[in-house]
Amino acid sequence: MLLAGGQIGYNWQKNGWVFGVELDASGAVSDGTNTCLAASGFVVSANCKAGPNVFATGTGRVGYAFGALGRTLAYLKGGVAWQNNRGDVVNNFEGGAPQEKTHFDYGRLGGVIGLGVEQALTSAWSVNVEYDYLHFGGPSVATPPTVQNPPFAILPANITSLSSSYHIGKIGLNYHFGADPWVVRWPDAPLYAKAPAGAAPIAYTAGWSFEGGSRLWLSRGRFQWDRSAVASGGLEDPSMLISRLTYHGLDGLSGELFGRLDSPWGVFLKGNIGLGRFDKGHMNDEDWGLPPNLSYVNTISGQANGRYTYYTADVGYNFLRAANYNVGGFIGWTYYEQSSDSRGCVQIAAPPPCLAPDDDQVVGSQNTQWNAARVGLSAETMLTERWRLNADVAYLPWTDFKGRDHHLLRPTTMFDEQRSNGGRGVQVEGVLSYFVTRNFSVGVGGRYWAMWTNSRSDSLCSSSGCVEPTMLAKYSMERWGTFFQASYKLD
CATH class of the missing domain: 2.40.128.90 (OMPT-like)
Structure with a gap:
């Protein structure tokens, strides 16, 4: 899966501690397949294709700035996430009869936690590396009773709940508004010394x-x-x-x-x-x-x-x-x-x-x-x-x-x-x-x-x-x- 997107946020800094809120949205290119509805060897199961195409998150984060001039920020984040997931449930081969498929396209709310490191290039520009874990619930699927062998057993009707989770790595380039683009420090960071105003990197x-x-x-x-x-x-x-x-x-x-x-x-x-x-x-x-x-x-x-x-x-x-x-x-x-x-x-x-x-x-x-x-x-x-x-x-x-x-x-x-x-x-x-x-x-x-x-x-x-x-x-x-x-x- 490949993602590309953008984010907007707001930070407050007190001494070395940085607090912030962020909104981000990403488009995704993905296409995963796996066997589904395989309740028994006596049933022709299906091939499920699923691919999220949009992610959006709203998070709060807390971090600590350290190093020379406080240019390095290590942080944790957490909040809510939303995805749009779409795909098909395709009946597999059963001897040549025409097969049908069921298409799904739904949005689902979930959660996100993450951690990362952000490095100030100048007062206005920074680059960050981040890991996020996202988890979402999904629709429920009812399966009829059937027979299993081996071992032999009667399987009762059941309801399966679908879910999805993602491990995502990100690298981002950020611009901080209201800061001198060539001053190497965090905006509004009185604890740290200021580089000469207007100096290029x-x-x-x-x-x-x-x-x-x-x-x-x-x-x-x-x-x-x-x-x-x-x-x-x-x-x-x-x-x-x-x-x-x-x-x-x-x-x-x-x-x-x-x-x-x-x-x-x-x-x-x-x-x-x-x-x-x-x-x-x-x-x-x-x-x-x-x-x-x-x-x-x-x-x-x-x-x-x-x-x-x-x-x-x-x-x-x-x-x-x-x-x-x-x-x-x-x-x-x-x-x-x-x-x-x-x-x-x-x-x-x-x-x-x-x-x-x-x-x-x-x-x-x-x-x-x-x-x-x-x-x-x-x-x-x-x-x-x-x-x-x-x-x-x-x-x-x-x-x-x-x-x-x-x-x-x-x-x-x-x-x-x-x-x-x-x-x-x-x-x-x-x-x-x-x-x-x-x-x-x-x-x-x-x-x-x-x-x-x-x-x-x-x-x-x-x-x-x-x-x-x-x-x-x-x-x-x-x-x-x-x-x-x-x-x-x-x-």
Whole structure:
């Protein structure tokens, strides 16, 4: 999900404490899918698509300004939130009969809490990095009584309440009205000394500099393949599925090298490269309308021999520069590849067994390769003499995906060639560093990556057992986690 928007607010300051109220509104680009109404293997369940397109919040915040001239503000916030959520509930494949869908579009009130750091660039301009958690209720859905097996049980009628929650990272540029745009202090802050009125920010006078180091990234990954029941070129809704494979809980550990080169003119180059492994996680293989009369099948397998590699490379320009901060835009490229084997197969939704619970033979494998262009913002500020905060936000306006899936448990080995026809994504990270010496620093940070294809990408079964045409498909990936780093700066 990608957001863009604006905010307006009012602050009061007493000594180092800052109190404020804010209103903000954002437009969102999002498109999530998952199985819903899967009460039993005897019922053809649905594919639910949901995507909030508007968020609005009204919050109060309290923070404390510290550092030289009180330029750094750490704050907490909380209040009410509103979202507009829209999407479809699409009945999945049940043997060729025409399928219908239910569209929903509703607004819902909820709550928001958050925390952040705001850095004054001048008295009028500031930049902030913020994390928000939003939670919303939703409509209720009634489900009829049905039969479950395994284990055998009669499921009574029930009412399911829908809800949604979001973890959102933000980076913002703020203008404070009624303040001298070139004076470095908080407005109405009598406790702190005033910089010379009308003075421009100190120019970034350093020459060439290079900072490089290594990171250890503890992360969790997810990959989802939605295989449509609609053939390529078909006019039906591609969200009607015949199969979905979801790889989740892919907990990995990767080592990474990174570096950044800055020139005296504000131009910079930066990038990273990493390699990781995982042997944890599960794969759910869901199928609908399998012959002769299976409405819904869901098997679960473990993951082994997981590997992933990645790199990013960017070139940019710092359009805001001073002795203690810089803000720049960049363009670049990113690559991510992941592969793993699926072991074992246990049926959890329908009576027919798959494998014995203790049988861990390899039943399949998946390889994915993502390439994408990056456009984004990079910000860096010294909070105090030794503490530094960095943040990168990148939008991926175009993605290219290639993959191959192997099904090894069938009489004839089958594999699917997976291709995309475009897509989008987002990559966000932030790191807080401490300079042990003038040149050596250690830090801790967080990172979130997501990429997805258009819903009319392709899946082509390519083996002697295939008799079907190219089918529509959608692919998506996520990886997020915490990293620890050590770096050395030469200037």
